[in-house]
Amino acid sequence: MSTQTSIQTSEKPLGRDELAQLVARDIAPGSFVNLGIGQPTLVSNYLTEEQNITLHTENGMLGMGPEAEGDEIDEDLINAGKIPVTELPGAAYFHHADSFAIMRGGHLDICVLGAFQVSANGDLANWHTGAPGAIPAVGGAMDLATGAKDVFVMMTLLTREGVSKLVEQCTYPVTGVGCVTRVYTDKAVFLTGPDGVTVRETFGCTFEEIQELVPLPLKAKAE
């Protein structure tokens, strides 16, 4: 019994920045990484020089630097969120088909994305609520979900209504099938795959409390 609760590593749930810091720490040195728009972008704040991470942006660049400020702003140099960014020494530019070949061809190590829902087998829903009248827009979401070797999701575990976003089966339209390998939430980190969902660590609650919140069978990671 005590082995199950020992995976709690923090007294409180993690805030957005703490979660970003954790994701950054988990990225292996030398990785090529694409950070999705929104919360995943925060991860770049915590990557260290020693990690030597190369950031990809799907509009056509490797070696993307931090957001541009003041005189650095150049309208020809933007990221996928259309925010002005900078280039680091060793950066490379390429056209859109090459950029998505980098992704689809499995050359990226990790892609970090936001999500509406993730299912037990790693299906991702993050592109469309499916609400009637909503104009669908997909951008690079499906390409990112399919291409990278590892897809990490960052999200809150619960909706505003308190419903788990980690689900048996996605009720929102899916972006990719069986693509998510890890889910970083404010309350726990989950490892997803063909063998089901394993809880790696919990924040501010026990494994048993997480199991109460999530409507699918969970395993605690053995130390």
Added chain:
Amino acid sequence: MLNFIDTVGEAVASIKDGSTVMIGGFGNAGQPFELIDALLDCGAKDLTVVNNNAGQGDQGLALLIKEGRVRKMICSFPRQSDSWHFDAKYHAGEIELELVPQGNLAERIRAAGAGIGGFFTPTSYGTTLAEGKESRFLDGKWQVFETPIHADVALIKALKADGKGNLVYRKTARNFGPIMAAAAKHTIVQVSEIVPTGSLDPENVVTPGIYVNSVVRVSGSSAEKVA
């Protein structure tokens, strides 16, 4: 046949009603605003437009849509905070939308330019965007059949052209330029600078001039322009 043309108006004058027009750019980077404005002025209508987005704010492609010149959009990301002209036409049922994942859009454009009749890609497998398309289990994963996107005309922006129509771009403004140049029957490029033939390092040419039909210089059209 390569032509150097004095004005954007002359450059787009031959675009006919009903044409499929590819327009380069991602965000403001690489958007050929002056060519789009000229297309608006020339009055061509019933257009199918291929672009990553469906117009932003009250400029460029958004105005073409507002004026009812665009019958159909082929794009990956139409809905943005300032895509109000597209939104209005879409909700009124006055514009058709073919939504394509961004990488599939790029590869379908590339395929057209490369003479590929279609290809299988894992992107979109199992999603609503793959409905009605052939899927096969290939190379260890499920893949979806996609077809090339051809165009009558491409409007793109580059930094420099030489006398042979060879092009170089600037930073992330390259985006769709090289693949659209190859995919269209007639490619019209606006550049900031026309340089003497021989002054571009052949090792650094991004789009060979064989893909380019018309070049028009637009002053201040690249880094200097503030949206």
